[in-house]
Amino acid sequence: MSVSLLARKKIQALVPYQSARRIGGSGEVWLNANESPEVSDFNYDGDQLNRYPEFQPAALINGYAAYAGVSQSQVLASRGADEAIEVLIRAFCEPNQDSVVICSPTYGMYSVSAETIGVEVKTVELDSDFNPDYSALAAIDSKIIFLCAPNNPTGSMLDHAKLSKVLEAQRDKALVVVDEAYIEFCAEQSVQGLLTDFDNLVITRTLSKAFALAGLRCGFTLANAEVIEVMSKVIAPYPIARPVAEIAAKALTTDGLKIMRERVASLNTIRSQAVDELSRLKIVKQIFPATGNYILIRFDDSARIFKALGEQGIVLRDFANKPRLDNCIRMSIGNQQEVSITLKAIQGLERS
Numbered sequence: 545m546s547v548s549l550l551a552r553k554k555i556q557a558l559v560p561y562q563s564a565r566r567i568g569g570s571g572e573v574w575l576n577a578n579e580s581p582e583v584s585d586f587n588y589d590g591d592q593l594n595r596y597p598e599f600q601p602a603a604l605i606n607g608y609a610a611y612a613g614v615s616q617s618q619v620l621a622s623r624g625a626d627e628a629i630e631v632l633i634r635a636f637c638e639p640n641q642d643s644v645v646i647c648s649p650t651y652g653m654y655s656v657s658a659e660t661i662g663v664e665v666k667t668v669e670l671d672s673d674f675n676p677d678y679s680a681l682a683a684i685d686s687k688i689i690f691l692c693a694p695n696n697p698t699g700s701m702l703d704h705a706k707l708s709k710v711l712e713a714q715r716d717k718a719l720v721v722v723d724e725a726y727i728e729f730c731a732e733q734s735v736q737g738l739l740t741d742f743d744n745l746v747i748t749r750t751l752s753k754a755f756a757l758a759g760l761r762c763g764f765t766l767a768n769a770e771v772i773e774v775m776s777k778v779i780a781p782y783p784i785a786r787p788v789a790e791i792a793a794k795a796l797t798t799d800g801l802k803i804m805r806e807r808v809a810s811l812n813t814i815r816s817q818a819v820d821e822l823s824r825l826k827i828v829k830q831i832f833p834a835t836g837n838y839i840l841i842r843f844d845d846s847a848r849i850f851k852a853l854g855e856q857g858i859v860l861r862d863f864a865n866k867p868r869l870d871n872c873i874r875m876s877i878g879n880q881q882e883v884s885i886t887l888k889a890i891q892g893l894e895r896s
């Protein structure tokens with residue numbers, strides 16, 4: 545069965561909006577898109593801002609496809625990975641009928657996006673070691689299964705053999721979306737190699753983390769070309785602004801990738817040192833696997849730590865009120881100085 549048949553019936557039949565850029569054309573006089581003939585006074589150094597951008601800017605898509613080692617037809621650029629999540633649900637889940645699966649505790653936007661669209665959210669809890677319950681996922685009846693690796697906030701990774709079994713069991717039934725927003729921090733563990741074997745595997749990525757471009761709002765989906773085609777029907781006609789495409793394409797050049805990899809190596813070193821120091825403290829009860837640019841820490845009394853750090857102007861993310869994450873705080877890996885200040889402050893709270 546073609547994986548595109550998993551899409552909502554209406555979407556399968558939908559003729560995408562024929563934007564001026566999609567229709568295209570050739571010539572010198574462009575009067576087909578109700579654009580301004582003049583470049584705005586507030587222009588930037590790049591291309592003409594009075595003109596709509598390409599639907600999927602070629603330089604950007606080529607750059608990401610080359611970086612990810614897939615073909616251009618397997619890549620969709622979006623306004624952050626968050627937009628990819630929303631577009632997948634809108635394209636594949638019939639409101640009031642289909643469901644998505646989340647593996648809690650995990651990133652919050654899968655359920656928020658599903659709920660705003662009227663799609664039921666089923667929860668399959670991570671097991672006692674915070675790993676996915678693969679057999680439950682293989683058996684579940686749903687349209688999209690969301691997994692996140694590194695999982696935000698627990699840092700859990702995926703067992704590729706077990707994931708393959710889920711993909712096999714869900715073939716022709718459900719998409720399995722693996723959110724790899726943080727994958728550059730442990731690049732060798734990407735599930736991307738499974739794309740060739742499973743047309744129901746979808747991977748979401750972003751420039752917001754390792755590429756240091758959260759303000760740019762640029763993310764990507766890697767998937768079978770048919771899934772990308774379905775998503776292309778649903779996403780906005782011009783999802784990537786010209787300046788965004790231009791900056792993002794620079795980040796994906798050989799130089800840009802080198803800078804990104806150096807940053808990742810440096811942040812990973814800072815992270816390892818932080819894990820070492822934290823593990824020596826009596827107030828620290830558990831350190832979750834540190835696989836992304838963050839560490840989830842369980843303290844003996846996180847409310848006391850969170851409050852004391854806040855009073856010193858150190859803002860971390862409190863997870864204590866989330867199920868199974870009592871006394872947990874997530875610390876992002878900032879620069880050496882920020883992490884040192886934070887560790888010193890935490891060490892100062894160690895009870896004598």
Ligand SMILES: Cc1ncc(COP(=O)(O)O)c(C=O)c1O
Nearest residue numbers: 624625626651696725750752763
């Ligand atoms: C797991 C995960 N996925 C996706 C996102 C959102 O990425 P983007 O900034 O590309 O929308 C985040 C942001 O924190 C995240 O933690």
